[in-house]
Amino acid sequence: MIEYRNLRVAVLGGGSVGSQVASLLLEHREELAARAGAGLELVGVAVRNPDAARDTDIPRELITTDADALILGADIVVELIGGIEPARTLILGALGSGADVITANKAVLASHGPELFEAAEQVGAQLYYEAAVGGAIPIIRPLRDSLAGDRVKRILGIVNGTTNYILDRMDTQGDSLEEALAEATRLGYAEADPTADIEGYDAAAKAAILASLAFHTTVPLDAVHREGITALTRDEVLSAREAGYVVKLLAVCERIDADGVEGVSARVHPALVPLSHPLAAVHGANNAVFVEAEAAGSLMFYGAGAGGVPTASAVLGDVVSAARRHVAGGPGVAESTHANLPILPISSATTRYHVILEVADEPGVLATIAQLFSEHDVSVEAVSQTVPDGQEGSRPTATLVIVTHEAAESALAATVTSLAASPVVSSVVSVLRVEG
Numbered sequence: 265m266i267e268y269r270n271l272r273v274a275v276l277g278g279g280s281v282g283s284q285v286a287s288l289l290l291e292h293r294e295e296l297a298a299r300a301g302a303g304l305e306l307v308g309v310a311v312r313n314p315d316a317a318r319d320t321d322i323p324r325e326l327i328t329t330d331a332d333a334l335i336l337g338a339d340i341v342v343e344l345i346g347g348i349e350p351a352r353t354l355i356l357g358a359l360g361s362g363a364d365v366i367t368a369n370k371a372v373l374a375s376h377g378p379e380l381f382e383a384a385e386q387v388g389a390q391l392y393y394e395a396a397v398g399g400a401i402p403i404i405r406p407l408r409d410s411l412a413g414d415r416v417k418r419i420l421g422i423v424n425g426t427t428n429y430i431l432d433r434m435d436t437q438g439d440s441l442e443e444a445l446a447e448a449t450r451l452g453y454a455e456a457d458p459t460a461d462i463e464g465y466d467a468a469a470k471a472a473i474l475a476s477l478a479f480h481t482t483v484p485l486d487a488v489h490r491e492g493i494t495a496l497t498r499d500e501v502l503s504a505r506e507a508g509y510v511v512k513l514l515a516v517c518e519r520i521d522a523d524g525v526e527g528v529s530a531r532v533h534p535a536l537v538p539l540s541h542p543l544a545a546v547h548g549a550n551n552a553v554f555v556e557a558e559a560a561g562s563l564m565f566y567g568a569g570a571g572g573v574p575t576a577s578a579v580l581g582d583v584v585s586a587a588r589r590h591v592a593g594g595p596g597v598a599e600s601t602h603a604n605l606p607i608l609p610i611s612s613a614t615t616r617y618h619v620i621l622e623v624a625d626e627p628g629v630l631a632t633i634a635q636l637f638s639e640h641d642v643s644v645e646a647v648s649q650t651v652p653d654g655q656e657g658s659r660p661t662a663t664l665v666i667v668t669h670e671a672a673e674s675a676l677a678a679t680v681t682s683l684a685a686s687p688v689v690s691s692v693v694s695v696l697r698v699e700g
C-alpha cells in the first residue's frame with residue numbers, strides 16, 4: 265500500500281453543497297488520495313447549527329461551530345457558507361495562514377475578488393473557484409488555462425439555474441413565476457435569498473467573474489449592467505416563441521470597440537435567443553456558457569449549473585488540484601489582469617431588439633413609426649402586424665412587432681422614448697434584446 269503524505273481539509277458550511285462535499289470526501293477517500301498524490305483528511309465541518317437537518321450524514325465528531333479554530337492547521341479550506349461575511353473574513357484568515365482556499369461563492373469573489381487574490385499571492389497560496397460559475401460545468405479552468413493562448417471575443421452565458429428553470433417552466437408548462445420559483449427553491453437551486461436569482465444579482469456576479477477571466481481585466485460587480493426577470497410576463501414569453509425565439513436570462517460579456525477604444529462590456533438581462541441557437545436548447549436548471557474566441561471559434565460548455573451534488577463535483581476537482589499543488593510545491597498562479605481594458609457602459613453596447621407596440625390602426629401609422637426608428641438611426645429588419653377581432657370603441661388598435669438590425673443601446677433608448685410620446689402609440693408593450 266502506498267503511503268501518502270496527509271493533507272488536512274476543513275469544510276466551512278454544511279448546507280446543500282457543503283454536506284455533499286464532506287460526504288464525498290469521506291466516501292471516496294482512497295480514490296481521491298490516489299489522484300491527488302496525498303491523503304485528504306476531512307478534519308471538520310464548521311456549521312452554524314450542529315443540530316440542523318442535513319442532506320447527508322456527517323459524523324457528529326467532525327461537526328463544529330468554531331470555524332476559526334478549524335482553519336488553524338488546515339492545508340486546504342473549502343468555503344461553502346456563501347454571502348459576504350463571515351465568508352470573506354474566513355477566506356482571508358485561511359489564506360493568511362498559508363492554506364489554499366476553495367470557494368463556490370461568486371458573491372464574495374465578484375465583490376472582493378482583488379482583495380482575496382492579492383491575499384493569496386502575498387503568501388504564495390491559491391484560491392480556486394470552479395464551482396462559483398456554472399456549478400459542475402468546467403468553465404473557470406477552460407477560460408484560465410485552455411483558452412489562455414487565444415483571444416476571447418464574447419461570452420453568452422446562461423449562468424443562473426433558478427431563472428432558467430423558471431423561464432423554462434413559464435415557456436413549456438405555463439407556470440407563473442411564483443410557482444416555478446417555489447419548486448426551484450425546494451430542489452436546492454435557489455440562493456438563500458432568491459432575490460439574488462430572480463433580480464439577476466447572482467448572474468451579474470458570475471458575469472463579473474467570467475469577464476475578468478476572459479479579458480484579463482478586473483471587472484467590478486458594479487460595472488455589470490443588471491436586469492432581472494421579475495418584469496417579464498408570460499405573454500412576452502409566448503409571443504417570443506411565436507416569433508421563433510425563447511427568452512433566457514443571459515450574461516453577455518464582450519470585447520467592444522467604442523469610437524476606436526477597445527473595452528469590455530458586461531451585462532445581464534432577459535434576451536430573446538433564436539430557437540436555432542444552441543443556448544435555446546438549455547432547459548431546466550442547466551447552465552451553458554457559449555464562448556466565441558478568435559482562433560477557437562465557438563465553444564459551448566453545458567451541464568448542471570446548480571444543485572448540491574453536481575456543485576460538489578466541481579469543488580472536489582478543485583480540492584484535488586490544490587492537493588496536487590501542495591505535493592508539487594511552489595507558489596500558486598496569480599490571476600491574470602494584465603490587459604486592464606476600460607469597462608464600457610451599457611450605452612456603448614450594440615445589439616438587435618424585439619419591440620412590441622400597441623398602436624392606432626389608422627392610415628399613416630406605420631410610416632410615422634418607421635420614421636421614428638429612422639430618425640434615431642435604428643434600422644428595422646422585420647415588422648409584423650396583428651389586428652384583434654371584434655374591437656369595440658371609436659379607435660381600433662393593432663399590435664406591431666418590430667425586430668431591428670443591430671443598433672446602439674443609446675439609439676434604441678432614444679427611439680423608445682419617442683415612441684412612448686407619439687400620439688399614434690397607445691403603449692410600448694415590450695422591449696427585449698435579441699442575442700445569438
Ligand SMILES: NC(=O)c1ccc[n+]([C@@H]2O[C@H](COP(=O)([O-])OP(=O)(O)OC[C@H]3O[C@@H](n4cnc5c(N)ncnc54)[C@H](O)[C@@H]3O)[C@@H](O)[C@H]2O)c1
Pocket residue numbers: 276277278279280281282310311312313331343344345346347350368369370371395396399452453454455456569570571572575
Ligand atoms: N446550491 C447550489 O446549487 C450552488 C451552486 C453553485 C454554487 N453555490 C454556492 O455554494 C455556496 C453554498 O451554497 P449552499 O447552496 O450550500 O448554501 P446553503 O444555504 O445550503 O448552506 C450554507 C451553510 O452555511 C452555514 N453557515 C452560515 N453561516 C455560517 C457560519 N458563520 N459558520 C459556519 N457555517 C455557517 C449555514 O447554516 C448553511 O448550512 C454559496 O456560495 C452558493 O452561492 C451553490
Ligand SMILES: N[C@@H](CCO)C(=O)O
Pocket residue numbers: 396398399423424425426427453454455461466569570571
Ligand atoms: N442559485 C444559483 C446556484 C448556482 O450558483 C443558481 O440558481 O444558479
Ligand code: NA
Pocket residue numbers: 394395396397398399400401402403404578
Ligand atoms: Na463551474
